[in-house]
Amino acid sequence: MNNQEAKLILQAYRSNGQDASDPFFADVLEQARRDPELQKWFAEEILLNTRLQVRLEAAIPVPSGLKANLLALRKTIRPVPWWFRPMNLAAAAVILLSLGIVLLLLPQKGAQIESFRETMARNSLQTEGHVVFESHDLAKIQQWLQDRGMESRFDLPTMLQSGTPQGCRVVDWDGHKATMVCFHLQDGQHMDLFVMDRTGLPDFPDNSAPQFASADGLMTTMWAKGGKLYLLTGQNQDDLEKVLQQTSTALKKLKV
């Protein structure tokens, strides 16, 4: 570094020595120590700076009442709490509004299951066009469903197996398609079984434990098995439990 460049840097050095330990000046200070000419210039520069600083401060006297005014000013102005600043209030309002919208738009687990139950119950109660394909032969019903790309291989509760199928149709729910098979049991009861692929429905039950709930005046029970979701509609919970118990008992006997 030549002396001209060193002088440019040294001119930013503060004359009160505050920059003595700043690495930024280390090289030029060392250069000034080695070079007598630069050293002399630097000493004069420091002296001149000091004088100028003193003279400038004296040349611009601070008004005597200014400090008192500033101290009085502090007492009259209250700091605005951080939460009361317009920007922060606006930001909080935007966050709350966004949160509300997100919560409204989020599919609610309970609401989704309830919607499924109610839709299926309404289909079960529908008298006109209750089934589209009429047959008492379960094999034919399964074939009809298979031809339409619908669930046709499902586990029937034992009591339904001993009942008489009346037919089937395909029902829509929230963009999903479910199979509905209508049964008349030996005691004259009417029950509808709905079967739907559980894929893409993470909020629905994923175990086989049946969950009972009423919907549109009907009792429903829902369970999952083998990646499929089952929903059975009937008049009351006792009847539905009976169907499921017999299934459970039959399975136990088979295992034995």
Next chain:
Amino acid sequence: MAVNSHYEGLYRFAHSLAGNADDACELTQETFAQLAVKSGQLRDPSRVKSWLFTTLYRMYLGWKRRETSLPHYEITSVENELPPVTPEMVDKLENEAVSASLLEIEERYRVPLALYYFENHSYAEIAQMLDIPIGTLMSRLSRGKELMRKALAARSIGGERKIISINQSRQRE
């Protein structure tokens, strides 16, 4: 606390910008008023000094934008004929001559110079406050010192300096 520590340096800096006591007082008071309102935002007490000077400078720039263009003065070619300034020469000058020498320097050199002399800001602090690279600051500081010394020298020898406003200079061109 902040008033006691910084009000004098801040006032002098304001004076070096505005060029008169009334505006300097107003700038200083407005800056401390903002500090009182926003004190909650300044969690780090070591940043108060930089915040005060930066805020005052921005406020001054805001004032300037609203006003009609202020006349700027330049030292003309006589500067090359001036003797070098010595500490003794500085001591002999009247206060008004010293403050006037600072005020007549073009603002881009005067602002870093005032920050350097008042409150002893470091080169890094000044560069940050003015949002300019350190290299640019070094050049402006060096040029500012040179211009001020020439202005002081001109007043010291009592010679009549030729001071023309930029507007006048442009009109002549």
